[in-house]
Amino acid sequence: xxxxxxxxxxxxxxxxxxxxxxDRCPPExxxxxxxxxxxxxxxxxQTLARDLGAASLAVPEEAGGAGASVxxxxxxxxxxxxxxxxxxxxxxxxxxxxxxxxxxxDADGGDGGxxxxxxxxxxxxxxxxxxLVVPLSAMPGTGAFPPAVRADSAGTLTGTVTSVADAAAAxxxxxxxxxxxxxxxxxxxxxxxxxxxxxxxxxxLTRPVADVAFTGTAARRLAGAEQAPAALERxxxxxxxxxxxxxxxxxxxxxxxxxxxxxxRRQFGRQLGSFQALKHRLADLWLEVVGxxxxxxxxxxxxxxxxxxxxxxxxxxxxxxxxxxxxxxxECVQLHGGIGxxxxxxxxxxxxxxxxxxxxxxxxxRHRAALAALVDLPVPVG
Amino acid sequence: MPPANTPVTDPxxxxxxxxxxxAEHDPAVTEPLDFLRARYDAGLAxxxxxxxxxxxxxxxxxxxxxxxxxxxxxxxxxxPGRNGIGLGMAAxxxxxxxxxxxxxxxxxxxxxxxxxxxxxxxxxxAGSDLAALATRAVREGDSWVVDGxxxxxxxxxxxxxxxxxxxxxxxxxxxxxxxYFVCDMTDPGVEVRPLRQITGEAEFNEVFLxxxxxxxxxxxxxxxxxxxxAQTTLNNERVAIGGQRMxxxxxxxxxxxATWRERxxxxxxxxxxxxxxxxxxAEVARLTGERLRQQLTAGHxxxxxxGMKLAFARLAQELSGLEVELLGEEGLSYDDWxxxxxxxVDFTGREAGYRYxxxxxNSIEGGTSEVLRxxxxxxxxxxxxxxxxxxxxxxxxxxx
Numbered sequence: 001x002x003x004x005x006x007x008x009x010x011x012x013x014x015x016x017x018x019x020x021x022x023d024r025c026p027p028e029x030x031x032x033x034x035x036x037x038x039x040x041x042x043x044x045x046q047t048l049a050r051d052l053g054a055a056s057l058a059v060p061e062e063a064g065g066a067g068a069s070v071x072x073x074x075x076x077x078x079x080x081x082x083x084x085x086x087x088x089x090x091x092x093x094x095x096x097x098x099x100x101x102x103x104x105x106d107a108d109g110g111d112g113g114x115x116x117x118x119x120x121x122x123x124x125x126x127x128x129x130x131x132l133v134v135p136l137s138a139m140p141g142t143g144a145f146p147p148a149v150r151a152d153s154a155g156t157l158t159g160t161v162t163s164v165a166d167a168a169a170a171x172x173x174x175x176x177x178x179x180x181x182x183x184x185x186x187x188x189x190x191x192x193x194x195x196x197x198x199x200x201x202x203x204x205l206t207r208p209v210a211d212v213a214f215t216g217t218a219a220r221r222l223a224g225a226e227q228a229p230a231a232l233e234r235x236x237x238x239x240x241x242x243x244x245x246x247x248x249x250x251x252x253x254x255x256x257x258x259x260x261x262x263x264x265r266r267q268f269g270r271q272l273g274s275f276q277a278l279k280h281r282l283a284d285l286w287l288e289v290v291g292x293x294x295x296x297x298x299x300x301x302x303x304x305x306x307x308x309x310x311x312x313x314x315x316x317x318x319x320x321x322x323x324x325x326x327x328x329x330x331e332c333v334q335l336h337g338g339i340g341x342x343x344x345x346x347x348x349x350x351x352x353x354x355x356x357x358x359x360x361x362x363x364x365x366r367h368r369a370a371l372a373a374l375v376d377l378p379v380p381v382g
Numbered sequence: 383m384p385p386a387n388t389p390v391t392d393p394x395x396x397x398x399x400x401x402x403x404x405a406e407h408d409p410a411v412t413e414p415l416d417f418l419r420a421r422y423d424a425g426l427a428x429x430x431x432x433x434x435x436x437x438x439x440x441x442x443x444x445x446x447x448x449x450x451x452x453x454x455x456x457x458x459x460x461x462p463g464r465n466g467i468g469l470g471m472a473a474x475x476x477x478x479x480x481x482x483x484x485x486x487x488x489x490x491x492x493x494x495x496x497x498x499x500x501x502x503x504x505x506x507x508a509g510s511d512l513a514a515l516a517t518r519a520v521r522e523g524d525s526w527v528v529d530g531x532x533x534x535x536x537x538x539x540x541x542x543x544x545x546x547x548x549x550x551x552x553x554x555x556x557x558x559x560x561x562y563f564v565c566d567m568t569d570p571g572v573e574v575r576p577l578r579q580i581t582g583e584a585e586f587n588e589v590f591l592x593x594x595x596x597x598x599x600x601x602x603x604x605x606x607x608x609x610x611x612a613q614t615t616l617n618n619e620r621v622a623i624g625g626q627r628m629x630x631x632x633x634x635x636x637x638x639x640a641t642w643r644e645r646x647x648x649x650x651x652x653x654x655x656x657x658x659x660x661x662x663x664a665e666v667a668r669l670t671g672e673r674l675r676q677q678l679t680a681g682h683x684x685x686x687x688x689g690m691k692l693a694f695a696r697l698a699q700e701l702s703g704l705e706v707e708l709l710g711e712e713g714l715s716y717d718d719w720x721x722x723x724x725x726x727v728d729f730t731g732r733e734a735g736y737r738y739x740x741x742x743x744n745s746i747e748g749g750t751s752e753v754l755r756x757x758x759x760x761x762x763x764x765x766x767x768x769x770x771x772x773x774x775x776x777x778x779x780x781x782x
Contacts, residue, residue, distance in 0.1 A: 004673040005680060259763050274766040279759035286758055287689040294669035316669075319662045368658040377642055377657060380649035 002307075004297040009068075010075045016052060017076055020044075021083040027346030030086055034205035034349075040169045045087045048076075050126030055093040063104055064121030070238060074245035074300035081249025081325075084349040086206040088129055090239065090246070091166025096130035096174045097123055098238040099185065102231035103223045112222040119172060119187060119222075131170035132235055133188075133212050135163045139362035140236035141311060141370050145229050149177035149214055151184060155221055156194075157214035165360070167210040168199050175212075175219065176232050182225030185232070192217050204356035206349055237314055240361035241299035244317035248292045250354050251321075251328035255285055257347070258332045265337075278335060285331055292321045312374050315367040322364040325354035389439035390429070393447045396440065400426055400451040414458035418494040421457075427493045431477060435489050443679060460495045463726040467537060468492045468499030471615045472545045472564075479562070479603040479611050488543065488564065500541035502532040502565060502589055503612070507782060510753050512547075513556045513609060514772075514780065517591060519548035519563065526550070526563065526601070528571075528594040534747070538574045538587040539723065541567045545615060546596070547608045552778040559777050560608035564600040571595070581739045582719035585727055616749075627675060628668050633694075634701040635664035637730055637737065641705055648708050657708075660701045667693045685762045692754050695744035698729060702738040709734055 006014070024044045033039060049055035057072040059065020066072075073094060080089055100120040107113035122128040134146060149159035157177050167173065173188040173195075188195060194217045202208040223231060259282060262273030272278060299317035302310040329351040333340040340347045358364065372379050390396060407420045421427055422436045426448050431437025452459075462469050469492070476488055491497040508515040517530025528548055538544070544565040551559035565572070571594035576584035603611040631639055642649065642657055670693065674686045706713040717733040729740055745751040759765045772780050 002672075003676070004669065005676050259765065262765065270769065271766050273759075274768055276756065276768055279763075279765050280752070280755040282763055282765065283689075283692075283755035283758035286763060287692055290686045290689055291666040291670045291693065294673040295666050297673065298669050316662050316665045319659075320666050368655070368662060371658055371661065372654070375639075375661065377639060377654070377661065378646070378649075380651055380654055381646070 002298060002301050004294055004301065006075065006297075007071075010072055013057075013072055014075050014079060017048070017054065017079040018082070020047060020052065021079060021085055025083050025085045027084070027349065030084060030206060030349060031343075031346065033086060039205065039208050040086050040088060042169070044085070045089075045129070045169070046126065048087060048089070048126075049093065049129075053126075054089070055097070055126050056124035057093075058097060059101060059120060059124040063101065063117060063124070065124040069304035070242060071297075071300045071304045074242050074296065077242055077246040078249035078252075078296075081246035081353070082253045084206045084250070084253070084346070084353050088131065088166035088169035088207075090207065090243065091131040091164075092123060092129045092170065094242055095132035095134075095165075095235050095239045096170075099132055099174055099231045099235035100130075100222070102234045103185065103227055106227050106230070112220075112224070115187065115220055116185075116222045119174075123172075128172055129166075129170050130172045130174055131164060131167045132232075133161045133164050133167065133173050133175040134232070134236070135161060136165040136209055136356075136360045137163060137362075138236055139366050139370075140233060140240050140314070145178065145183040145232065146176055147178045149175055151177040151179040151186060151219065151221070153180055155186070155219055157186060157188065157217045157219045160211060160213040162211045163200065163209040164212050165207055165209055167197050167212050168208060173212065174222070175214070176228060177219075179221075179224070183228045184224045185222045185228045186219035187222055188214070188217055188219045192219075194218075202356070204352045206353055207356065236361060237311065238303050240318045240367070241303045241310070241314035243357060243361055244292070244296040244299050244314075244321035247321035247325035247354065247357055248289070248296045250325040250350050250357070251285075251289050251292060254325075254328035254332035254347070254350055254354075255282065255289055258282065258285075258335050261336055272335075281331060281335070285328055288320075288324045288327070292317075292324045295320045312371065315371045315374060318362060318367040319364040319371070322358045322367070326351075326358050329354040387433045387439070390425075391441060391444075393444055396426075396429065396438070396444055396447050397451055399424060399438075400448050404452070404455050404457065409455060409457040415494060415496065417458055418460055419490070421452075422490050422493055426452075427460075428473075431489075435477070435485050436493050460493060464540070465492065465495055465498045465537070467501045467541075467545075468497070468543075471501060472499045472543070475545065475562075475602060475611060475615045476564075478614050481599075483599070484564070484602070492543075497542040498537055498540045500535050500537045500544045500567070500589075501615075502535060502538075502544045502546040502591075503615075504534045505531060506533055510750055512612075513560065514777070514782075515547060515549060515560065516782070517546075517548045518552075519550050519561060519596065521550070521598075521605075522595075524599075525595045525597050526561075528563075528565070528591045528596055530591050532589040532591065533577065533586075535574075535587045535589050536585050536727075537725075538567065538589050539576070540725065543567060544589075545602075547612055549777065550605055550608075553776050554606070555774050556772065556777045556780065557609045558606055560612070561605045562602040562608035562611040563596045564602060565591075565594065565596055566600075569594045569596075576721065576723065578721055579739075580742065581736055582716075583722040583724055585724055628671060630665065630668060632668070633664065633730055634698045634705075634737065634741070635661055637734070638701045638705040638708070641708055641734070645708075648710055653704060653708050656700075656704055660697065660704060663693075663697050664701070667697055685758075688754065688758050688762060691748065692745075692751050692758075695741075695751055698737075698741040698744050702734065702741045705734045706738045 056065040057068040061067035103116040175186045194215045196213040199210045295317040299313040302313035425438040427436035429440035430442040519526040546563045546565040550561040571592045573590040577586045716735045
């Protein structure tokens with residue numbers, strides 16, 4: 001039976017991550033960092049990935065990981081969302097890791113598989129940081145392998161992929177590319193010649209995106225047409241499903257911060273939180289957060305157990321949690337009044353993360369459209 | 383053999399006792415009522431109740447063990463839908479506050495369904511503000527004489543007994559002057575009139591109480607303590623809603639989705655968007671309920687239950703409204719406006735128009751959605767209560 005609760009181990013993991021983030025990642029640090037040339041907190045990321053082992057959770061022990069599952073990774077994402085933490089967890093420990101894990105589990109015994117295994121082990125150990133070179137807006141289940149990058153017979157890559165999450169923090173890029181014999185997955189060192197990673201001025205200050213341009217860049221082929229499309233799909237599906245947990249964490253922070261503010265703030269001679277018009281809005285928001293927790297847990301569990309219902313679980317979670325995080329952040333800004341509109345208050349970090357997350361890995365609207373086919377509610381003809 | 387009155391916690395022991403009941407009272411040849419009485423006396427009615435009152439002091443979760451054995455044997459049930467108020471609200475209150483004599487008298491026929499119960503709580507002037515109620519009960523010797531008017535009373539026309547709250551002291555603030563009684567619905571001073579709803583039928587009643595005599599022996603809890611006693615009743619009402627596991631597409635979404643699948647000619651793009659949103663909402667609510675159930679089973683009940691009814695009401699209203707609109711011209715017709723007196727209510731029964739109208743009640747009955755939002759805001763989120771001017775005033779001085 002689907003387990004929608006948190007295990008004791010998961011709660012312990014949550015407590016460690018939360019304590020680390022409370023200590024090392026208060027909003028004022030993140031705010032101070034986000035306009036510098038170093039938007040990622042690399043020291044925090046090292047502690048999280050290397051010392052806490054958070055990058056290895058979904059990787060089996062025989063592949064160099066902790067042998068937990070994406071359920072535990074989802075708990076880490078909840079906490080990272082709650083802190084709007086500037087770490088490349090989604091790009092490295094979720095998207096790139098899932099793609100490599102799919103190659104390792106489906107290894108054909110070739111050189112590429114061995115290379116993928118080596119990369120996976122070093123990423124899981126927190127020694128290296130990776131990014132999956134797709135636009136962050138890429139949607140699972142669309143079937144088409146992105147043709148933006150071409151690989152020639154010598155294995156060099158040409159083409160540009162826009163809006164790639166966590167690319168600027170990566171020291172190795174996992175690149176879907178179209179070769180002469182069909183789609184493949186390639187690894188490119190961030191230090192390679194003929195490679196440009198150009199950060200965009202990003203809406204989300206805590207997970208910036210970058211354009212990645214390959215101009216005859218040397219690459220190592222990890223997998224070909226037999227494995228690459230499935231590995232990419234699994235990465236996108238897992239990413240969309242686990243992002244729901246990050247969105248839950250964002251919404252929880254926004255709700256908690258808003259409730260605390262409305263208890264504290266007095267106008268008209270009474271606490272703002274005693275006005276029914278505001279209480280009802282927060283009660284509704286709370287109810288949606290409760291629903292988000294159930295939906296996000298179900299998606300994480302379905303992905304962890306390779307449940308055939310996983311595509312439905314992910315579409316439901318992505319649709320609900322994607323809308324919820326934005327609504328929670330918008331309510332947070334509005335109910336904080338003037339202070340919510342200031343750069344100084346961290347509410348905007350959550351609003352920007354929530355709005356970018358709404359687009360990431362498929363918008364709620366696209367996920368609902370995907371459900372139409374998954375649960376047989378066909379689109380009208382004409 | 384453990385001593386009598388020891389809690390039974392072993393599922394195998396419950397199975398053994400259930401099989402013994404079935405062996406002694408073969409359902410194939412036993413009158414259903416005789417079987418139900420024997421089941422009650424064997425402590426297998428509601429196993430979490432005490433020994434001697436239909437239970438075995440067992441964990442509540444073990445009821446499923448007994449029910450499965452009995453269902454497999456084709457044993458008759460007690461038709462709980464006919465006596466929801468009795469089973470869900472009166473019984474836990476009697477158990478908590480009743481005297482031994484009251485438990486002995488009332489619980490067994492309540493559980494078997496021989497005696498149906500109703501609830502005389504709401505009044506025309508006391509809905510969400512229930513504590514403002516004005517029905518008076520005046521002590522006369524060994525009895526109380528009750529005068530007043532109650533409303534929204536389902537099952538009053540079938541009921542043998544009612545749980546009743548009435549004002550016994552108008553000189554103290556409203557929450558403190560209320561007393562809780564068991565009222566005999568066959569008393570000549572009780573008049574039940576059907577209250578017709580927007581669906582055309584009359585599930586509910588108005589109940590007029592004129593000089594009704596309630597023996598003091600039918601008081602539940604102390605005089606003036608009725609509000610506290612009523613909290614047990616109302617908390618159980620909320621527990622009763624949304625407790626069991628639901629398959630995907632249960633309830634209103636199943637109806638709307640079925641119409642969508644069967645009638646391609648009715649489909650439009652705008653309704654498709656709303657249907658998909660509703661499907662997601664229904665699935666999220668289902669998962670929320672399932673998670674709540676898992677928390678209860680694990681012994682960690684959360685506050686999430688308070689929100690389930692709110693979510694359920696909103697979805698039922700959205701999806702039933704969507705279905706009528708989807709039906710287009712057919713949505714212009716209604717199946718039947720005849721005044722009916724249904725014994726049980728099926729929110730997903732009849733046709734789309736009925737479901738749409740009946741769903742309007744989902745956000746009103748059993749605590750309006752507005753009151754539930756207050757409860758969530760104050761008890762779950764810890765937000766302060768609205769300032770209240772009536773809290774400490776004697777009831778008789780309140781503006782009405």
